[in-house]
Amino acid sequence: xxxxxxxxxxxxxxxxxxxxxxxxxxxxxxxxxxxxxxxxxxxxxxxxxxxxxxxxxxxxxxxxxxxxxxxxxxxxxxxxxxxxxxxxxxxxxxxxxxxxxxxxxxxxxxxxxxxxxxxxxxxxxxxxxxxxxxxxxxxxxxxxxxxxxxxxxxxxxxxxxxxxxxxxxxxxxxxxxxxxxxxxxxxxxxxxxxxxxxxxxxxxxxxxxxxxxxxxxxxxxxxxxxxxxxxxxxxxxxxxxxxxxxxxxxxxxxxxxxxxxxxxxxxxxxxxxxxxxxxxxxxxxxxxxxxxxxxxxxxxxxxxxxxxxxxxxxxxxxxxxxxxxxxxxxxxxxxxxxxxxxxxxxxxxxxxxxxxxxxxxxxx
Amino acid sequence: xxxxxxxxxxxxxxxxxxxxxxxxxxxxxxxxxxxxxxxxxxxxxxxxxxxxxxxxxxxxxxxxxxxxxxxxxxxxxxxxxxxxxxxxxxxxxxxxxxxxxxxxxxxxxxxxxxxxxxxxxxxxxxxxxxxxxxxxxxxxxxxxxxxxxxxxxxxxxxxxxxxxxxxxxxxx
Numbered sequence: 392x393x394x395x396x397x398x399x400x401x402x403x404x405x406x407x408x409x410x411x412x413x414x415x416x417x418x419x420x421x422x423x424x425x426x427x428x429x430x431x432x433x434x435x436x437x438x439x440x441x442x443x444x445x446x447x448x449x450x451x452x453x454x455x456x457x458x459x460x461x462x463x464x465x466x467x468x469x470x471x472x473x474x475x476x477x478x479x480x481x482x483x484x485x486x487x488x489x490x491x492x493x494x495x496x497x498x499x500x501x502x503x504x505x506x507x508x509x510x511x512x513x514x515x516x517x518x519x520x521x522x523x524x525x526x527x528x529x530x531x532x533x534x535x536x537x538x539x540x541x542x543x544x545x546x547x548x549x550x551x552x553x554x555x556x557x558x559x560x561x562x563x564x565x566x567x568x569x570x571x572x573x574x575x576x577x578x579x580x581x582x583x584x585x586x587x588x589x590x591x592x593x594x595x596x597x598x599x600x601x602x603x604x605x606x607x608x609x610x611x612x613x614x615x616x617x618x619x620x621x622x623x624x625x626x627x628x629x630x631x632x633x634x635x636x637x638x639x640x641x642x643x644x645x646x647x648x649x650x651x652x653x654x655x656x657x658x659x660x661x662x663x664x665x666x667x668x669x670x671x672x673x674x675x676x677x678x679x680x681x682x683x684x685x686x687x688x689x690x691x692x693x694x695x696x697x698x699x700x701x702x703x704x705x706x707x708x709x710x711x712x713x714x715x716x717x718x719x720x721x722x723x724x725x726x727x728x729x730x731x732x733x734x735x736x737x738x739x740x741x742x743x744x745x746x747x748x749x750x751x752x753x754x755x
Numbered sequence: 756x757x758x759x760x761x762x763x764x765x766x767x768x769x770x771x772x773x774x775x776x777x778x779x780x781x782x783x784x785x786x787x788x789x790x791x792x793x794x795x796x797x798x799x800x801x802x803x804x805x806x807x808x809x810x811x812x813x814x815x816x817x818x819x820x821x822x823x824x825x826x827x828x829x830x831x832x833x834x835x836x837x838x839x840x841x842x843x844x845x846x847x848x849x850x851x852x853x854x855x856x857x858x859x860x861x862x863x864x865x866x867x868x869x870x871x872x873x874x875x876x877x878x879x880x881x882x883x884x885x886x887x888x889x890x891x892x893x894x895x896x897x898x899x900x901x902x903x904x905x906x907x908x909x910x911x912x913x914x915x916x917x918x919x920x921x922x923x924x925x926x927x
Binding site for chain 1: 757776808809810811812814816839887891894900901902903904905906913915916918919920922923924925926
């Protein structure tokens with residue numbers, strides 16, 4: 392039987408490489424496969440906004456294969472980047488074993504995901520959005536025992552690659568010590584001055600970013616306009632626009648919190664136990680109430696992410712996001728999995744209630 | 756009686772911090788400085804500052820500020836007895852802020868052991884001789900990890916963060 396396959400949203404190099412590789416492995420394939428511009432079996436690059444948009448639109452009468460560095464969307468059929476012969480060979484030979492009808496009725500196993508960020512040229516009226524989260528996985532994990540959760544975490548691990556978000560641009564700029572401005576439609580630009588470890592923004596209350604302002608921190612790097620400045624030029628802009636100064640950590644923290652979506656950073660071991668070195672400086676780090684409680688727990692206790700979530704009655708997604716942000720600004724210590732240390736709580740329940748009431752009163 | 760104690764050297768912002776969150780204008784026992792402290796402040800607290808806020812169920816949370824000058828330190832134990840926890844404010848523009856921090860942590864050692872402490876460093880905008888990392892490093896030398904935040908005692912939000920962190924420590 393002859394099969395046709397096409398690609399969607401792959402960059403030029405990957406596309407050329409895929410076509411070449413397909414020709415190269417023909418004599419090792421069990422069936423004949425050809426590349427066509429239009430085919431119902433489609434390899435979709437899920438690290439590109441166009442690819443994500445296509446994927447979650449659930450197109451009919453096509454068979455989709457996810458293509459990315461990690462299987463972010465837990466697709467049933469997945470090809471890992473970068474392209475290699477053996478995985479492609481195995482994939483195509485496995486597909487050829489399916490019944491023909493199966494190849495036409497597959498649909499992406501994702502539900503209730505928000506729209507992905509569109510290309511920058513088309514965002515005039517639609518704010519950019521971040522890679523959609525998968526919250527259902529974590530609420531499921533929270534309802535199970537730690538043993539089951541651990542198995543879940545091992546088998547269904549979700550990672551994200553910082554380099555495809557604003558976070559990656561910030562990291563690159565810090566390493567290169569380049570003063571820069573980052574902007575995307577609808578959000579106040581962010582200026583960074585690496586050698587002074589400061590950033591600047593028109594936003595006066597980072598603690599209360601509205602959805603449009605959050606866009607920048609959750610945006611794909613591809614949708615962000617980057618302009619280089621000299622330090623003098625940047626400071627002149629700061630003065631001209633009366634921008635407010637923040638520590639650089641504020642930008643790193645926000646960028647991490649808003650692009651994590653409950654996923655670990657690529658390369659993070661899933662089973663290490665962690666604690667904090669010291670308190671995050673919440674005066675300059677925008678936070679939710681739950682983050683303060685997490686900080687208190689993670690300073691006293693060395694535990695896995697799942698244990699932290701269970702003991703603090705917080706969703707695993709929130710714990711992961713907080714851990715990522717703390718790690719990004721150098722607050723975390725990681726130890727081997729068998730080094731967990733939990734401190735017994737001593738406070739009496741009536742006292743705990745009083746303390747909680749005080750907190751509620753203060754936050755009103 | 757539920758109370759939160761504010762302490763720290765003279766001029767670190769204790770009275771101001773209480774004022775920023777108290778439901779009433781704080782009651783202060785201030786007199787004009789008569790000694791070398793006059794160069795830094797015109798008045799100083801001789802007994803205590805007092806303010807409060809009420810919880811929804813009517814429980815009153817009392818806020819006590821200790822006198823900053825060491826010669827009034829006999830008041831420290833009296834005021835802190837039965838307290839929920841300690842907010843230690845350190846003036847970063849003082850001559851030796853780290854020595855100040857060490858001094859007060861030692862002075863309130865037993866109270867801190869029984870409850871908890873959060874450290875707010877004030878006036879970092881005026882004098883950046885030390886950064887928060889320096890305070891944290893000094894605490895690590897002491898074998899202690901307490902929350903340390905840069906705060907403006909005039910800002911109620913900053914003071915609330917201090918208390919929030921204190922409550923989180925106490926609950927955990």
